[in-house]
Amino acid sequence: MLAARHVVCALSGGVDSAVAALLLRRRGYQVTGVFMKNWDSLDEHGVCTADKDCEDAYRVCQILDIPFHQVSYVKEYWNDVFSDFLNEYEKGRTPNPDIVCNKHIKFKCFFHYAVDNLGADAVATGHYARTSLEDEEVFQQKHVKRPEGLFRNRFEVRNAVKLLQAADSCKDQTFFLSQVPQEALRRTLFPLGGLTKDFVKKIAAENRLHHVLQKKESMGICFVGKRNFEKFILQYLQPRPGHFISIEDGTVLGTHKGWFLYTLGQRARIGGLREPWYVVEKDGATGDVFVAPRTDHPALYRDLLRTNRVHWIAEEPPAALVRDKMMECHFRFCHQMALVPCVLTLNQDGTVWVTAVKAVRALALGQFAVFYKGEECLGSGKILRLGPSAYTLQKGKSRSSVATEGPGDGPGSGPAP
Numbered sequence: 001m002l003a004a005r006h007v008v009c010a011l012s013g014g015v016d017s018a019v020a021a022l023l024l025r026r027r028g029y030q031v032t033g034v035f036m037k038n039w040d041s042l043d044e045h046g047v048c049t050a051d052k053d054c055e056d057a058y059r060v061c062q063i064l065d066i067p068f069h070q071v072s073y074v075k076e077y078w079n080d081v082f083s084d085f086l087n088e089y090e091k092g093r094t095p096n097p098d099i100v101c102n103k104h105i106k107f108k109c110f111f112h113y114a115v116d117n118l119g120a121d122a123v124a125t126g127h128y129a130r131t132s133l134e135d136e137e138v139f140q141q142k143h144v145k146r147p148e149g150l151f152r153n154r155f156e157v158r159n160a161v162k163l164l165q166a167a168d169s170c171k172d173q174t175f176f177l178s179q180v181p182q183e184a185l186r187r188t189l190f191p192l193g194g195l196t197k198d199f200v201k202k203i204a205a206e207n208r209l210h211h212v213l214q215k216k217e218s219m220g221i222c223f224v225g226k227r228n229f230e231k232f233i234l235q236y237l238q239p240r241p242g243h244f245i246s247i248e249d250g251t252v253l254g255t256h257k258g259w260f261l262y263t264l265g266q267r268a269r270i271g272g273l274r275e276p277w278y279v280v281e282k283d284g285a286t287g288d289v290f291v292a293p294r295t296d297h298p299a300l301y302r303d304l305l306r307t308n309r310v311h312w313i314a315e316e317p318p319a320a321l322v323r324d325k326m327m328e329c330h331f332r333f334c335h336q337m338a339l340v341p342c343v344l345t346l347n348q349d350g351t352v353w354v355t356a357v358k359a360v361r362a363l364a365l366g367q368f369a370v371f372y373k374g375e376e377c378l379g380s381g382k383i384l385r386l387g388p389s390a391y392t393l394q395k396g397k398s399r400s401s402v403a404t405e406g407p408g409d410g411p412g413s414g415p416a417p
Contacts, residue, residue, distance in 0.1 A: 004030040005139050006354045007189060008114035009124040010106060011035050011060055013053030013070075015212045016126030016192060018060040020274040022207055024124055024192040025064055027135070032118055033061040034069045036110055038077040039223045063208050069118070073109050078289055080104035082223065086236050092284050093366025094263040097223075098176045099380070103311075107177075115187070122187050127173045128166035129377075130193035131185060132314075137340040141186045161186040163377045166198040175335045178370040178380035179311045184220025230261055242287030244270050247280050247299050247391065259287045265300055282387065301359035303402070304387025307369050309350035312379040321346050323407060330372045331356075331385065333363060340370055352381060359390050 009021040011033040024031045035057040037050050054070060061068035081101045086093035106125065115121040131138075136143040160182055166172040177185075192200060200387045204213050224232050236337040240258045245251065254270040262268060262279045270277055270289045277291040281301035292299045312318065323347050330339035331354060340360055354369055363386055370380040388396075 002030060005121045006030045006032070006119060007124050008032045008034055008118050008120040008121050010110055010126070011057035012126065013056035013212065014126065014215055014217075015204050015209065016128075016200060017057075017332050018126075018209050018212045019203050020065065020126040020191040021060060021064055022125055022203065022209070024189070025066065030039055031064070031066045032067055032114075032120070033057060033064075034071060034110065034114065034118075036103060036105065037070065037074060038081075045354045051371075059211055069229050071110070071113055073105050076109050077101070077105055080266050086233075088366045089260045090237055091366070092260055092282050094364040095366045096368055099179050099368050101179070102176055102212060102325075103179040107180045107188070111184040111187075120187075120222065122189050123184070124189040124191060126192055127177060127190055128165060128168055128171040128192050128195075128197075129174045129177055129190045130164040131190065132162035132164060133186070134319035135189060138187055138189055138237070152198045161364065162314045164193075165372070165375045165377065166190075166192070167194045170336070171197050173335075175332065175368075176369050178313070178368060178377055180313065182313060185313065217279065225239045232259070233261065234258070240287050242289060244277070245288050246277075247297075253277065253291065254256060256289055259284065259289050262289050263362075267295075275382055280391075285346065285372065294390070296361075299318075299391035300361050301387045301390040302363050302387050303359040303390075304358045305363055305369060305383050306347075306385040307352050307354065307381025308384050310352055310371075310381035313377065315378075317350070318373075318378060321352075331369045333360075333367045333369050344371070351384075389393040 006031045007024050009017065009031055011021060012015045013035065019032055021031055030286060035054050037054065039050060044292040056070050081097050081104060083093050084100055085097045099408055111123055114123045115117055122135075133141075163177055163180070163185060165174050180188075201213060204210070234257065237258065237260060241255055242259055242262070243255055244253045246253055253273060256262070256268075259282045262282065264281070266279050268277050268279050268289065270291070275293065276295070277293055278295055278300060279289055280292045280297065282288070283290070290299075310317065318327060321344060324402065327344045327346075329342060329344060331342050332339050341357040343355045343357075345355070347353070361385065365383055365386065367383050368380040369383055371378040
């Protein structure tokens, strides 16, 4: 008799990971639940929310009759996720700690703990995502250390595993998994990939998991919680007062406590002004924040960006992009936003220019551009440069009638590489 396959499932204390563990048990696997403590904090009432989540995860394991472990990655989280978060804000960027957490904590620290310490044959999470492997193929994956280097030799990792969107497109979480290393992905099961959220809740209700059903969906940044973001970030970063300035006529409209508190596209709360103004640009040297009236002002729209070196999930970089130096695909830079058709242009250092087919509202530095081809999530790169806004291009046009080409004629229309 073959020993049952051992799957270590990350449990957050929520309904999704609880049902993932239940489904794995039903498939006959030997399942172990692990709760990760990543953040030491008390909410306003002095209650540590992680303790409550940990208790909920432990109860899931009791109900399912599986072993429970708790690990602390507070130090690793601080060094790899939170320090990066503060660093990005200080530079005036808008980071995405969820993507960084999956990359460094769940699919590195937890993955290695599960495989090396608990002897897992595979790991599992409650993410709504799928891969190109059947369960049985996941268990056959051998541990392959991927070679480091700018572009890995394409023959080193055969049959690379693809990350695919979930069946429930409203719940799809591949956006947050777009930086996950291939080594972990090839040994990961996503039991919820083919299910809808409603069905997951139904399974929980029918299997005595009521204590996780009552919980609200965790939204927003876990370590900020329900606190006021400005108050939270000013505990860590020095205030850097500056002005709100109208992009249209240079009028000073008010003051703020730090340019890093604002992200492009966000409504700027300016004392004494009733009508809404929106952040369209920031100047790190002066600390000024430029604003425009109207949520659809042309200063909010851009069609060109450049990323850092892209993390490609399955094929680094995709063959078509290597061959033609250009490739059509889709991208998004916020979870659940509609996918935008674009053209990628590959640079020699592995970074890409992304030219959107139509101008996109509120692109912001520091966010991740996540690329898709059909149902496959190809990977992502952090946005480090933006092309000129539609407003800047219009102003340029009105000054010189010489320019005839429209905005977004490939990377040449943006800042020089």
